[in-house]
Amino acid sequence: MKVTIDGIEIDVPKGTTILQAARLIGPEVAPPAMCYYTKLKTSGGYCRTCIVKVTQGSTANPNPMPKPVASCRTEVMDGMVVQNYTSPEIVEARKGVVEFLLMNHPLDCPVCDQAGECKLQDLGYENGSAKTRYEFKRREYEVIDIGDKIKLHMTRCILCYRCVKTAEQITDGRVHGVMHRGDAAEISTYIENVIDNDFSGNVIDVCPVGALTDKTFRFKQRVWFTKPVDAHRNCTKCSGKTRVWLKGEEVVRVTARKDQWDEVEEFICNSCRYDHKKTSDWVIEGPSQIQRNSVISQNHYNHLNELKLKVLKQQKALGFIPIDKKP
Amino acid sequence: MQLTNRSKVVSNKVQSTTEKMYLPGILKGMIITGSHLFKRKATVKYPDELRPIASVYRGQHVLKLDENGAERCTACGLCAVSCPAEAITMESAERKKGEEGLYREEKYASTYEINMLRCIFCGLCEEACPKEAIFLTDRIVDVEYEREDFIYGKDKLVEKINKRIDVSKRQTKEVAEFKKLPGLKHNEVWSGKQINKEKH
Numbered sequence: 434m435k436v437t438i439d440g441i442e443i444d445v446p447k448g449t450t451i452l453q454a455a456r457l458i459g460p461e462v463a464p465p466a467m468c469y470y471t472k473l474k475t476s477g478g479y480c481r482t483c484i485v486k487v488t489q490g491s492t493a494n495p496n497p498m499p500k501p502v503a504s505c506r507t508e509v510m511d512g513m514v515v516q517n518y519t520s521p522e523i524v525e526a527r528k529g530v531v532e533f534l535l536m537n538h539p540l541d542c543p544v545c546d547q548a549g550e551c552k553l554q555d556l557g558y559e560n561g562s563a564k565t566r567y568e569f570k571r572r573e574y575e576v577i578d579i580g581d582k583i584k585l586h587m588t589r590c591i592l593c594y595r596c597v598k599t600a601e602q603i604t605d606g607r608v609h610g611v612m613h614r615g616d617a618a619e620i621s622t623y624i625e626n627v628i629d630n631d632f633s634g635n636v637i638d639v640c641p642v643g644a645l646t647d648k649t650f651r652f653k654q655r656v657w658f659t660k661p662v663d664a665h666r667n668c669t670k671c672s673g674k675t676r677v678w679l680k681g682e683e684v685v686r687v688t689a690r691k692d693q694w695d696e697v698e699e700f701i702c703n704s705c706r707y708d709h710k711k712t713s714d715w716v717i718e719g720p721s722q723i724q725r726n727s728v729i730s731q732n733h734y735n736h737l738n739e740l741k742l743k744v745l746k747q748q749k750a751l752g753f754i755p756i757d758k759k760p
Numbered sequence: 761m762q763l764t765n766r767s768k769v770v771s772n773k774v775q776s777t778t779e780k781m782y783l784p785g786i787l788k789g790m791i792i793t794g795s796h797l798f799k800r801k802a803t804v805k806y807p808d809e810l811r812p813i814a815s816v817y818r819g820q821h822v823l824k825l826d827e828n829g830a831e832r833c834t835a836c837g838l839c840a841v842s843c844p845a846e847a848i849t850m851e852s853a854e855r856k857k858g859e860e861g862l863y864r865e866e867k868y869a870s871t872y873e874i875n876m877l878r879c880i881f882c883g884l885c886e887e888a889c890p891k892e893a894i895f896l897t898d899r900i901v902d903v904e905y906e907r908e909d910f911i912y913g914k915d916k917l918v919e920k921i922n923k924r925i926d927v928s929k930r931q932t933k934e935v936a937e938f939k940k941l942p943g944l945k946h947n948e949v950w951s952g953k954q955i956n957k958e959k960h
Contacts, residue, residue, distance in 0.1 A: 543836030543890050544867045576866075652852045652867050655837035731841055 436509040438462050438485075439519045451504035451515055452483055456694060463694075464517050465527075465556050467534070467641050468593035469505035471696055476598050477505035480591065481530045482556060486523050489514035501526055524560070531561035537572045537616075538642075539588045547643030549656040549728045552695060553591065574619065579609070580628040582648050582707050583637060587619050590644035596620065596636035603700055604630035620644065631670055634706040638689045638697050649707050650686040654678075657728045659685055664715035670702035676721050684710045690721070815929045818881045818896040821874055822925045823918040826864055831918065832893035835869035839885035839894055847878035848885060864891075872917060876901050876910040892935070895927040 435444055438455050439462040445454045453471075455463040464485055469477030477483075483505045487498040492512030501523060504515070517523060535557060542548040574587035592611065597620070600609035608628055612621045622628060628636075637645050659678040666673045678686040687706050689697040709715065723730045778784060804811055824832050835852035853870035855863045862868075885894050904910055919925045 541865070543834045543838070544865050548836070652835075652854050654852075655841075657841055658837060728841070 434509055434511040434513075436511075436513045436515065438515045439517050445509060447508075449509050451485055451487075451502075451507050451509055451513075452477075454509050455485075455504065455515075455517065460693065462517055464504050465552075465560065466505055466694075467552055467556065467591060468595060470595050470598070470639060471694070472700075473595060473598040473602055473639070476595060478503050480534065480593055482527060482534070482560070484523060484526055484530065486516040486520045487513060488516055527560045528562060531556055532566070534591050535561065535565065536567050537588070538591070539571055541589070545586075545589065545643035546646045546651060546656075547589075547640075550695075551643060552641035572616065578648070579622050579645070580633065582634065582703070583628065584646050584648050584651060585620060586644050586646070589642050590620055591642055592618055592620075593641055595639040595641065596645055599636050599639050600628070600630075600633070603635055604628070604632045606630065609633075609636070631702045631704070632700055634703045635689065635697065635700045637706075638691070638700075641695075647686060647706070649710070653685050654680050657731050659729075661721040661723060661729065663690060663718040663721050665718065666705065666709065666715055668702060668705055671705060672699045672701070673705060674699055675701050675705055675715075677715050677717070679712070682712055684712055684715070693724075813898055815898075817898045818883045820876075820897055820899040820901045821879075821885070821912075821917055822895050822897050822899075822927065823872065823914065824893055824895060824927065825919055825921060825924075828861060829921045830860070830862055830864040831868055832864050832891045833869045833872065834865045834867045834891055834893075835872070836890065838888040838890060842884045842888035843879075844882060844884065845878045845880045847875045847880075849873050869914070872914050874912050874917065876912055877907065886930070892931070895925075895930050897925055897927065899925075 434447055434449070435442060436451070436454050437443075438451070438458060441458050441462060443454055443458050445457065452464060452466060452469060464483040466477070466483045467480035469480075469483060481503060483503055484501040485504045486501055487507070489495045490498060490513060491510035493510075495512075504517075534553065538553065542551070542554065545551070548554065572588065577585050577587070579585050594611065597607075597610055600607045608630075609620070609622050611618055613619060634647070637647050640646075656678070659680050661676050661678050664675055664677040666675075674690060676688050676690045677684055678688070687701075687709065689699060689701045692698055826832050835850050837850065840846075840848040840850060849871075850869045850873070851871045852867050855866050855868055881896060883896050886896050901910075
């Protein structure tokens with residue numbers, strides 16, 4: 434099926450969603466997604482950040498869709514024409530969505546452990562406005578423990594349901610859901626049930642904000658002062674392929690490896706995540722690929738070569754002659 | 761071989777008789793020296809007299825306390841990451857129950873160190889700080905005998921509750937206005953009461 438997104442045409446199989454098709458083209462057209470997660474079934478459709486404009490439904494029915502659609506839940510049709518960043522209407526609408534998501538957000542990034550790798554921060558910077566119009570009291574909750582390794586800051590939650598889907602699909606026996614409705618909705622382990630499943634720690638990784646954080650890493654370091662390296666160990670429960678965050682020689686945190694879309698490549702078990710905090714536990718493969726614009730790549734020089742090539746290319750385009758080749 | 765075209769030919773000129781006497785040269789020098797007696801002095805009698813400095817002079821740092829005397833710094837690390845000289849290091853800790861009067865937010869800096877030898881007093885830490893915790897002041901860093909003494913810890917950086925340091929001139933109008941915005945949690949001052957939201 435041929436689909437055109439922001440003027441770029443791509444051929445995708447039937448059943449692909451607009452979001453997946455856009456991701457196949459690349460990050461320049463892919464809409465941001467807060468709740469959609471490729472590896473979790475039935476995820477998506479809650480946050481509305483991935484809305485796009487469909488200017489032509491299909492070749493058979495070239496009428497536009499009347500309203501912006503959630504690209505993560507809308508499948509492509511042959512000959513569909515989609516506008517994302519090229520549509521000022523969508524850019525404006527997304528700004529509104531971000532404003533709604535941030536309405537009850539406490540903006541406690543200086544305290545939050547997720548700061549620096551938070552999708553809501555990125556979304557706010559890229560698609561939101563710098564000022565708030567909200568003047569009322571934001572909702573408040575007490576910080577609670579989910580099990581002995583996970584902290585829940587309900588104030589930061591955007592109700593993306595990713596953690597609920599993870600609890601449902603990755604771990605067996607769900608002890609973790611959403612209670613109440615609307616503004617009062619909150620993530621809960623009902624009747625104080627603790628998560629003692631081997632894969633429960635993955636809810637930390639799927640959380641796009643700092644609502645679910647690792648208690649073993651709590652306030653230890655800011656993420657941009659740590660150095661992520663890909664490492665592995667022999668694990669009987671999971672693949673053992675993880676990302677280990679080092680501060681000097683010390684392992685401060687272990688997470689799953691994440692891909693370009695900030696989605697976990699392979700879910701890891703709790704034993705890898707919480708119990709192996711020694712460098713000797715891990716076989717280090719090498720520095721992780723971190724996006725250049727991320728604050729985590731700050732002061733890490735993995736990308737210097739790339740930068741050097743870029744500068745040389747620019748100089749060449751401008752007609753500079755290298756200093757050692759001057760006559 | 762000529763490497764560049766900037767080389768100068770050195771002359772080996774023989775001095776004339778008047779030049780050999782040196783007297784005109786000495787006289788010329790004396791006139792220059794003498795003329796300085798009637799010019800404005802380039803020095804001041806420090807420490808009796810102080811040079812006037814700008815109100816935004818960037819001297820020794822201060823870690824501010826808030827209105828209730830709680831530390832404003834939450835160890836977010838933005839000062840350290842913005843520091844071009846990498847002079848700032850910190851460690852954070854979680855506030856315990858009962859320490860709300862000491863630390864403004866649930867996280868605080870258990871150690872906070874600035875190496876004054878590395879610091880270039882650019883003021884980027886002050887600019888990066890989201891909590892209005894660190895400011896550069898018009899104080900000059902003291903002279904020390906040991907290099908270690910230039911690493912200032914919290915004991916030297918945090919202002920004393922009974923000896924506040926005025927930084928009002930360094931706060932911009934925009935920041936002052938932003939602070940007045942209602943509904944921003946980080947602008948609220950801890951008033952001793954717990955979370956008042958009813959459970960649903």
